[in-house]
Amino acid sequence: MPHLIPKELCTRCGACFAADSKGVLSKDDQGFPVHDSNDFEYLDGLLRVCSGENWNYKELLKQQYGDDIDYDPGSPDIGQHLKIFLLSSADTVWRDLGQSGGVTSTLLRFCFESGKIDSALAVRRSNSEQGNPFSSEPYIARSAEELADSFGSKYTICSSLEAISTLTKESNAFAATLLPCQTVGLKRLANDWDASLKEKCKLIIGPYCGLNMEAEVGNAIAHAAGVDSNDVFAFRNRGGAFPGKTTLETKAGKEVYLDRTAHRILYRMYTPLRCYTCTDYGNELADVSVADCWEMNKDGFRFPEGAAYVICRTERGLANVEEAIRGGYLVSHEVDGVAAQKRWQASFYHRKVRGHNRIHYWKRRGKPVPKPDYEMPPVFEESRISDFIEIWSWRIFRSERLRKNGLRFWLWLARGKNGSFRNLVFEDCKRYLFTHTYDQFNFRMYKHSVGNYLKWAKRLVTSK
Secondary structure, three states, rough: OOOOOOOOOOOOOHHHHOOOOOOOEOOOOOOOOOOOOOOHHHHHHHOOOOOOOOOOOOHHHHHHOOOOOOOOOOOOOOOOOEEEEEEEEOHHHHHHHHOOOHHHHHHHOOOHHOOOOEEEEEEOOOOOOOOOOOOOOEEEEOOHHHHHHHHHOOOOOOOOOHHHHHHHHHHOEEEOOHHHHHHHEEEHHHHHOOHHHHHHHEEEEEOOOOOOOOOOOHHHHHOOOOOEEEEEEEEEEEEOOOEEEEEEEEOOOOOOOOHHHHHHHHHHHHOOHHHHHHOOOOOOOEEEEEEEOOOOOOOOEEEOOOOEEEEEEHHHHHHHHHHOOOOOEEEEOOOOOOHHHHHHHHHHHHHHHHHHHHHHHHHHHHOOOOOOOOOOOOOOOOHHHHHHHHHHHHOOOOOOHHHHHHHHHHHHOOOOOOOOOOHHHHHHHHHOOOOOOOOOOOHHHHHHHHHHHHHHHHHHHHOO
């Protein structure tokens, strides 16, 4: 069966499944939409809600913020916003069980308990009794209590918008937590499929999105860690206290932990091409964008219990956040919005600015690429070396054998003791190879690395 759109362009957001009234779509083994129809006019109608090829991003920004919106795709700015908060959940249980201070779940809880919504579209990961513990699925919570099933980060592809057709039938007011491509898909569904979504959707909460991964990553991690994937009961990307650990829980109750930062190599191995050509890191079409707070002080993380930056982009987003704070659902901490935006610059260069570099690269090589409705910025020359490393490591790891052996070796490095040679190599690979910054090659960082190896050599000689 032919694919609805080339796989290199498909975000698997699920919008086409929501709009498919004739039921001509099904999924291949990776979740890409395939069809059995010769009705090309109908198929073109499905493509009108697709967030894959026709990236009418500026048009959607103008619809949301007005014709005078100042969108510069070559700038690492965070986009339109009214106010930035630094928040955590006032409920310590929700704060600890949720991710990043439990902010998203608690904001949805506020919307339920204040009568603003009757449903919430979220994502959950099953355990082995419910399905595949490594895959994510769209989840409709119909009460605040049901939100508990969606706690935690997922980081795997999920066709969230396929649940929209159900929501439109049974809900009069819902909120949704969506990745950037899914936010675009929902906007296009509201424009070209069901205009009632504009009224029924009361709030979109959008996490910043670095890159996403295929569901098979969980099986790969289990295999590399020496765990039989059939014996895994539950899989958590970032379980436990902030910043969380990647955890495999077996059916016998044993838990296997991995270094959280070990996931950096996984993006090169299991991220689809369309994620690399996405240019919306900050979820700029959401009402509220949410980002982890990674601030450090001399004692470690500033908020070891977890907290998140909340970027209010629309009036209704700001109103909901301020009401949740006044209602005692969220705790507001002192925040320096200017400093926060400076810290995010490297990430916005990576996704918003350098995303266009990757589009230029793949287009020159004849790959299908998204077509934005704005003038493409020129190549960002400062990141040329980083772009080369990133793109070629992604291409190299299309080999299943290299993935398998590379991940096993990577986890072996990750388990090295602090200060050991293995640990030094692991940290340098994260610093120079598997990072999203474009300025990692500088004298200060070289000096730091060389100094660490000299200290290791000195300890080795002294011990003998």
